[in-house]
Amino acid sequence: MRTAFSVDQVRRAEAALMAQLPEGELMQRAVAGLVASCVRHLGGRVYGKRVVVVAGSGDNGGDALYAGARLARRGAVVEAVLLDEARAHSGGLAALRASGGRAANAADWTFGGAELVLDGVVGIGGRGGLRPAAAAVFAQVERARRAPGTGPILLAVDIPSGVDSDNGEVTGPAVRADVTVTFGTHKPGLLISPGAEHVGALEFVDIGLTPHLEGEPVLQALEAQDVQALLPTASAESNKYRRGVVGVVAGSTRYPGAAVLATGSALRSGAGAVRFVGESEVSAGVLAQYPEVLIGAGRVQSWVVGPGIGLDDGGQVAAALAEQVPVLVDADGLAALPHPVHRPHPTLITPHAGEAARLLGDPWTPERVEATRLAVVLELVARTGCTVLLKGSTTLVAEPGNPTVRVNPTGTPALATAGSGDVLSGLAGGLLATGRTAYDAGSVAAYLHGAAARELLRERPGRQIIAGDLVEVLTAGAVGTTPEPARRGTAATPSTPPRAPRSTR
Ligand SMILES: NC(=O)C1=CN([C@@H]2O[C@H](COP(=O)(O)OP(=O)(O)OC[C@H]3O[C@@H](n4cnc5c(N)ncnc54)[C@H](OP(=O)(O)O)[C@@H]3O)[C@@H](O)[C@H]2O)[C@@H](O)CC1
């Protein structure tokens, strides 16, 4: 499980650890890891390489300047761009100069080419977007990166400057890195969109902070082995009723496909059986595709209600909520959700940004939801009393009474396709029938759903995924539970899901 902690938690842990260490030791640990990463990204050869260090006035700038100094000592040609010379990190700047590096003021600087650019403008002390001087520097770097030929690798120190560490919000210009090297713990802003799209490949440097991090993490990201452990296992005495029956109320004559997709993925969720309830024409379509489905009302261990049902004038949502079993409400069903929901059984809702905005009401818009996803998922939990899975590029799952939000690391923009949400609902609803909590069912389903898409993209890069393909590859337990190697992101293609080479925190 990867976890992420707030700036406050990091600051307290840092103070506790620093009290045990000689002055400057912690920063030098961070710098050592940073330099190792720079060397790797320079292809192992530093001598003669041109490195630009963009340094702000805090310790993030200090990290970058010390790294520049070490690279200069190994023969790199290092130029520091200082955003505020008078306030630059004095130790770092002195070290850089002593190692033969040059320093320029941002106002007088023009980019003359480099193999590597370090973003040391701000780290966890940053507030808001890049200020104009820093924005102008990175605009030059961006132009060089977009020009034909090989532009520099842009490596962010701790967090891409302009991204809010605590929540991934980006309220102004922000660095879009190829690589981010983060220290001590992951920060929520590295894992949640839109910030996550600025990170590139995420690398983690252990500086010994972990034992000092107190309180619950802000975020958890399941990893392959966590998902494996949370999946239902069929035992020798399993039968379909023991493994759980999931009831699906989905589709309509207008949207018959939603019924087929949600049922198909529910069948592959690990539940023992799927019961479908819907209009007779729609039921016939489902049965034609999946003869193993039970048709019509009956006992279930969970309900999925909402995908493609259209306007819920028949009280289908209310009827499901009245039963003594876990319920997942999605899509059209969300419009009929009487909230706050008061029931003693797990209730999972799975809105996308538009549905979330509608649930929250004025002045929320889908754009505002996308920009402030962490705050939104927590607000939805508070208002509805449900476990909430907020769909999107970095799907979040939050539950009442738990301060830790789960973020899904396997999402891909390729999942933004019609019917994809219906597949997710069937899968999560099926996991609910097997006895998983709403929190686990939602986060495991999101993981497998994303992993299925990645599987398809691996088979045929660039393919257009259709929801039916996802159903085909979704075999809970078989898909997406093998870790992938870290990949390098680029500015043009937003970050691959963060995967740290060495990481528990
Ligand atoms: N914690 C740890 O365990 C370790 C931490 N380490 C490192 O320390 C970093 C934290 O350093 P930090 O506390 O000095 O803050 P930092 O991020 O450099 O920013 C503060 C400065 O930025 C400025 N500023 C603010 N917003 C701005 C903006 N939008 N645009 C431009 N400027 C802006 C603000 O200026 P002001 O607002 O006063 O004008 C202030 O001067 C951390 O990320 C990591 O890299 C490692 O060395 C070791 C282990």
Ligand SMILES: [K+]
């Ligand atoms: K930075």
